[in-house]
Amino acid sequence: MTKRFSYQTSGYQAMYGLHQYVQDCGLDHGLLELIRLRISQINGCAYCINMHAPLAQQNGISIVKIHLVAAWKEANVFSERELAALAWAEAVTALRDAEVPESVYRLAKVQFSENELSDLTLAVAEMNAWNRLMIASRTPPEIRQEESNDAIY
Template sequence: MSKRFNYQTTGYKAMYGLHQYVQGCGLDHGLLELLRLRISQINGCAYCINMHVPLAQQNGISDLKIHLVAAWKEANVFSERELVALAWAEAVTTLKDAEVSEAVYRLAQAQFSEHELSDLTLAVAEINAWNRLMIASRTPPEFK
């Protein structure tokens, strides 16, 4: 598989601006990396999975959580806040029946302030956009 196009255009700078906002919004960076990893798994983005595993580790996410994030619903290693964030991230990513269920919203509302929930949703949208950019451009993972 070869790379189709260079994604680092002027639009890339705008997307990176969103990334900088999300990084500075006050949400825990470990939580953000867990979400980025899970969403990248859902979307099948090897580039982003490869990028977010070490970033999750650097931000305090245990190897156990990293290994179990694909099965987070069955694993009992995640905090309540992490579980709710993962549920929200999956619901916003997959948009089953073109909506986020009221049940998932109520859970998220109980764990996150309105501002945090808005920022969490921006974080989900951000990684979904990166996934689509990397997959469409066929950008291969960078192994070190």
């Protein structure tokens, strides 16, 4: 796949400004990385999956959770707060029938304050924007040479 364009244009600073806000908003960085990974899986963004899996681990998310996040509904390793965040992230990413289901909102409302839910929604929107930028530009994942030899078979 050939890269189409560089994502690092003048608009990049605006995107990075949103990223900095989300990073500093007070939500747990591990939780943010967990939803970033899941959103990137949904959208099929190889660049972002490759970036956020190790960042999740660096921010305290276990390798088991990283491996199971694609099947989080069936896994029994996530906290109630993580489950609410993952459900919210999926609903906001998909926007089926142009809405977030009331049941998902009620679950999130129990785990997050109004400000936190607003910030979580911004985090979801930010990750979706990054995914779309990377996918549209066909930016390949950055894989270090030592990682390319790590076959798991």
